[in-house]
Amino acid sequence: MAQISDVFRAELTLPDLAATALLAGRIASRLKAGDAVALWGDxxxxxxTLARDILRSLGVTEDVPSPSFTIVQTYDTPGLIVAHYDLYRLKSARELFELGFAEALEDGAALVEWPDRAPEHLPDTTLHLRLRIADDGRAVKITGPQRWADIAA
Ligand SMILES: Nc1ncnc2c1ncn2[C@@H]1O[C@H](COP(=O)(O)OP(=O)(O)O)[C@@H](O)[C@H]1O
Ligand SMILES: [Mg+2]
Incomplete structure (x- = not known):
């Protein structure tokens, strides 16, 4: 595990879709191969929405569907391959590896919805975003390695 002193924590309100898109842009500009971004929340x-905005910021122009049935959808963005996972229907943690999770992190970055299904398989360096509904918008608690601190600035 990363040392506690190396971890940053922040809480942001995302009052509308524009706020989510802004956060996504900050994440996208710092995302590199080997990174996992865990998107928690009901x-x-x-x-x-946040995963789609990250992919859009990275230059994806094609449709970005929720990968709830395919579990993973991979995007070849300029400069970075990004795998978008939705683990809601994952039957076992092992299935995550059959779906190429280790390779996805070797070849590029992974955005992971419903990480609750296999939390033990996320790397220690994972950026965690815990989303919840707050009034008409959303709120997000962020924890992760210090190198991500700027996204909440
Ligand atoms: N910051 C926000 N403010 C207002 N509505 C939002 C915000 N972020 C997402 N939404 C809306 O919430 C709904 C559900 O979003 P979605 O990303 O599909 O949720 P999830 O993948 O967590 O189930 C969508 O209609 C989306 O437009
Ligand atoms: Mg979803």
């Missing part, structure tokens, strides 16, 4: 918390 149905409707805004996980897919």
């Amino acid at each position: 149905l409707g918390a805004g996980k897919t």
Whole structure:
């Protein structure tokens, strides 16, 4: 595990979709191969929206569906391959490896919705975003390695 002193924590309100897109842009600009971004939160918390905005910021112009049936959808963005996972329907943690999770992190970055299904398989360096509904918008608790601290500035 990373040392406690190396971990940053922040809480942001995302009052509207523009605020989510702004946070996504900050994450996208710092995302590199080997990074995992865990998107926690109940149905409707805004996980897919944030993942889609990250992919859009990275230059993806094609459709970005929720990968709830395929479990993983991979995007070849300029400069970075990004795998978008939705683990809601994962039957076992082992299935995550059959779906190429280790390779995804070797070849690029992974955005993971419903990480609750296999939390033990996330790398120690994972950036965690815990989304929840707050009034008409969303709120997010962020924890992760210090190198991500700027995204909440
Ligand atoms: N910051 C926000 N403010 C207002 N509505 C939002 C925000 N983020 C997401 N939403 C809306 O919440 C709904 C559910 O979002 P979605 O990303 O599909 O959730 P999840 O993937 O967590 O189930 C969508 O209609 C989306 O437009
Ligand atoms: Mg979703």
